Amino acid sequence: xxxxxxxxxxxxxxxxxxxxxxxxxxxxxxxxxxxxxxxxxxxxxxxxxxxxxxxxxxxxxxxxxxxxxxxxxxxxxxxxxxxxxxxxxxxxxxxxxxxxxxxxxxxxxxxxxxxxxxxxxxxxxxxxxxxxxxxxxxxxxxxxxxxxxxxxxxxxxxxxxxxxxxxxxxxxxxxxxxxxxxxxxxxxxxxxxxxxxxxxxxxxxxxxxxxxxxxxxxxxxxxxxxxxxxxxxxxxxxxxxxxxxxxxxxxxxxxxxxxxxxxxxxxxxxxxxxxxxxxxxxxxxxxxxxxxxxxxxxxxxxxxxxxxxxxxxxxxxxxxxxxxxxxxxxxxxxxxxxxxxxxxxxxxxxxxxxxxxxxxxxxxxxxxxxxxxxxxxxxxxxxxxxxxxxxxxxx
Amino acid sequence: xxxxxxxxxxxxxxxxxxxxxxxxxxxxxxxxxxxxxxxxxxxxxxxxxxxxxxxxxxxxxxxxxxxxxxxxxxxxxxxxxxxxxxxxxxxxxxxxxxxxxxxxxxxxxxxxxxxxxxxxxxxxxxxxxxxxxxxxxxxxxxxxxxxxxxxxxxxxxxxxxxxxxxxxxxxxxxxxxxxxxxxxxxxxxxxxxxxxxxxxxxxxxxxxxxxxxxxxxxxxxxxxxxxxxxxxxxxxxxxxxxxxxxxxxxxxxxxxxxxxxxxxxxxxxxxxxxxxxxxxxxxxxxxxxxxxxxxxxxxxxxxxxxxxxxxxxxxxxxxxxxxxxxxxxxxxxxxxxxxxxxxxxxxxxxxxxxxxxxxxxxxxxxxxxxxxxxxxxxxxxxxxxxxxxxxxxxxxxxxxxxxxxxxxxxxxxxxxxxxxxxxxxxx
Numbered sequence: 054x055x056x057x058x059x060x061x062x063x064x065x066x067x068x069x070x071x072x073x074x075x076x077x078x079x080x081x082x083x084x085x086x087x088x089x090x091x092x093x094x095x096x097x098x099x100x101x102x103x104x105x106x107x108x109x110x111x112x113x114x115x116x117x118x119x120x121x122x123x124x125x126x127x128x129x130x131x132x133x134x135x136x137x138x139x140x141x142x143x144x145x146x147x148x149x150x151x152x153x154x155x156x157x158x159x160x161x162x163x164x165x166x167x168x169x170x171x172x173x174x175x176x177x178x179x180x181x182x183x184x185x186x187x188x189x190x191x192x193x194x195x196x197x198x199x200x201x202x203x204x205x206x207x208x209x210x211x212x213x214x215x216x217x218x219x220x221x222x223x224x225x226x227x228x229x230x231x232x233x234x235x236x237x238x239x240x241x242x243x244x245x246x247x248x249x250x251x252x253x254x255x256x257x258x259x260x261x262x263x264x265x266x267x268x269x270x271x272x273x274x275x276x277x278x279x280x281x282x283x284x285x286x287x288x289x290x291x292x293x294x295x296x297x298x299x300x301x302x303x304x305x306x307x308x309x310x311x312x313x314x315x316x317x318x319x320x321x322x323x324x325x326x327x328x329x330x331x332x333x334x335x336x337x338x339x340x341x342x343x344x345x346x347x348x349x350x351x352x353x354x355x356x357x358x359x360x361x362x363x364x365x366x367x368x369x370x371x372x373x374x375x376x377x378x379x380x381x382x383x384x385x386x387x388x389x390x391x392x393x394x395x396x397x398x399x400x401x402x403x404x405x406x407x408x409x410x411x412x413x414x415x416x417x418x419x420x421x422x423x424x425x426x427x428x429x430x431x432x433x434x435x436x437x438x439x440x441x442x443x444x445x446x447x448x
Numbered sequence: 449x450x451x452x453x454x455x456x457x458x459x460x461x462x463x464x465x466x467x468x469x470x471x472x473x474x475x476x477x478x479x480x481x482x483x484x485x486x487x488x489x490x491x492x493x494x495x496x497x498x499x500x501x502x503x504x505x506x507x508x509x510x511x512x513x514x515x516x517x518x519x520x521x522x523x524x525x526x527x528x529x530x531x532x533x534x535x536x537x538x539x540x541x542x543x544x545x546x547x548x549x550x551x552x553x554x555x556x557x558x559x560x561x562x563x564x565x566x567x568x569x570x571x572x573x574x575x576x577x578x579x580x581x582x583x584x585x586x587x588x589x590x591x592x593x594x595x596x597x598x599x600x601x602x603x604x605x606x607x608x609x610x611x612x613x614x615x616x617x618x619x620x621x622x623x624x625x626x627x628x629x630x631x632x633x634x635x636x637x638x639x640x641x642x643x644x645x646x647x648x649x650x651x652x653x654x655x656x657x658x659x660x661x662x663x664x665x666x667x668x669x670x671x672x673x674x675x676x677x678x679x680x681x682x683x684x685x686x687x688x689x690x691x692x693x694x695x696x697x698x699x700x701x702x703x704x705x706x707x708x709x710x711x712x713x714x715x716x717x718x719x720x721x722x723x724x725x726x727x728x729x730x731x732x733x734x735x736x737x738x739x740x741x742x743x744x745x746x747x748x749x750x751x752x753x754x755x756x757x758x759x760x761x762x763x764x765x766x767x768x769x770x771x772x773x774x775x776x777x778x779x780x781x782x783x784x785x786x787x788x789x790x791x792x793x794x795x796x797x798x799x800x801x802x803x804x805x806x807x808x809x810x811x812x813x814x815x816x817x818x819x820x821x822x823x824x825x826x827x828x829x830x831x832x833x834x835x836x837x838x839x840x841x842x843x844x845x846x847x848x849x850x851x852x853x854x855x856x857x858x859x860x861x862x863x864x865x866x867x868x869x870x871x872x873x874x875x
Contacts, residue, residue: 104756105752105755105756105757106755107755108754108755108756109751109752109754109755112751112754112755113751128748129748129752130745130748130749130752132745132749133748133749133752136749136752136753136756137752137756376737377737377740377741377743377744377768378740378767378768379767380744388737389737390737390741390744390745406744406748408745410738410741425738426738427737427738427741427742427745
């Protein structure tokens, strides 16, 4: 059933244009009818062309002829990206491969999943309006947009070409960063000493210096704060320029230690002088073309009705919360497995079952919160759950 | 009174209780403890009935599963079997005042999980050696330890006075310090827990650790005739389902040795039917959404492997109650537990041994079916690899009382050699 899509398949190109048009028209309206039409159209294409996906759907009794609502489109587990190359284009057309961080593993213990891309246009068109809106909201839609100093606590894309995060930061720097922007990693790890010196300078010149954005993984911030505590400046309280912000993403699984998010935010607020309202968490993954961001910076700056801190996404993506026992959407406010339908994933699979749990929240349930991993067995016995980390240790 | 003060008071009380045993001879102590096992073995005893009533609510198992698990687990645990185990380990028990062996002045016992039999044994064993027991119950089961203490007290109040159940939070470091100051420490738990406890112990403290383990099965399906497949599957379904697959003797992977694709599919279907039937008779308990999501994810991954052209098959209940995944290879994959079993083909017993060798350090039990004349050699190889229990289908969850869990002696490791004094708190 699965065919090989031809390079430059006109159906795919036409579809990409429709999604690109949505991404660039600046509308944030949740247009359910438009989303549903495009999602079903994309499903038809991916059912036919994505390696294995069609057979997966058929085995579940789901085909394009039986589906008229995107909620019925089968979601593949993100771990499947560790098992196979899931792309709906000719393999020769691959121009980019993003790999997962390697801190999570599939059922085989294989460390890294891969997203194959034949175009970056959708990926970039999706990420830019989102990062503008939720990390740099004062510049969202402002034609006189002024660049900002962005310091990235991650590798530059030139040295980590398979990191979607580095790629995203690269785009943010290119489009939004000023001349003082740059990367703080050297040889793959955070070079904390010059970063601390730089932060001290920013702090001392807070009055004249415009706001600064620090972007990186959650663990990079832990590393920075540890280094600050171990440095001769441990007793200094930094106060980054007014309006400075932090964008952090990712978790701690596989790291030497975990820090609860509220503790991390307390430390960022107290040690770096960045207001809690200006700390933004991003929820994303290498397998997804779109990302989701905390709402509160956007709401605090753009005014209007403010809700609780929650994740908000673009109109071309939908997040659902599924009851694992029934496969149905859970009721509002109840916890479920997070499933994402992302129209930016035209080249692979748009419907993904993540390894996370979450629940809908916010103003008329417009957002969601991530509650952690669907980790598996409870500690009711002495059997090893043989989870991914244990399997990895076996190898 | 703070938790740490309560701990100190418990320790003082246990020291006093220990001295009250001085007048007892070993035979009387062993006889009293043997009687405790007979009491627990009786499904109509007060302690059994109370445990059956309270454990489901405390630990999340269904009443049917608790009853079935206790019936199976206690069946071979007679008082006589217990006394024989003591004799096997310590030698003949003298009739007079002579002591066979003496344990430490105090033993701290950390329980884990909510399967009652190991909890009972962990509390009783130090008492054989006259060592009072300071017991931290499992956070998921605050019922069993107290009932065990009560049952011992009912049979023999002096021995019962030698037990103090002291629940405390992991984060309560002051109490933990006092608890782990005992001259002998016995811990059941995950590798992380064991590592954490070990880091707190002084070199002169005796220690006995029981880690989390994995169990598996091997089925020589080519050698099992079609008429016997269903009964083998039924017995394996019991091994998988008792205690909702959460015990270290719960098999999570079955390796199918030899056999054609058809034989493998038939066996998978039989096992699925047996699990479905067992679910009706003995339903699985409630599980968290995280655990259910883990099962769904593993099912989806297997279906995806099938879609990618591998010979993988998923047979499952409508909800998450049970799952059989037939894999196309013998790669060790995640085990989300809660009645989720993987069937993996291996060509022969040599491949079986090679496949499970990487998990040797964590291997507990192996159930074998259909090996006939090859069984003895295979069992020997498995024991050499590290399996502490090799048995027939349907028996895995009912080990004899002298089962050398983690290949460790039950009593000998707790005998004091020079009986070190109780360490000062913080030692």
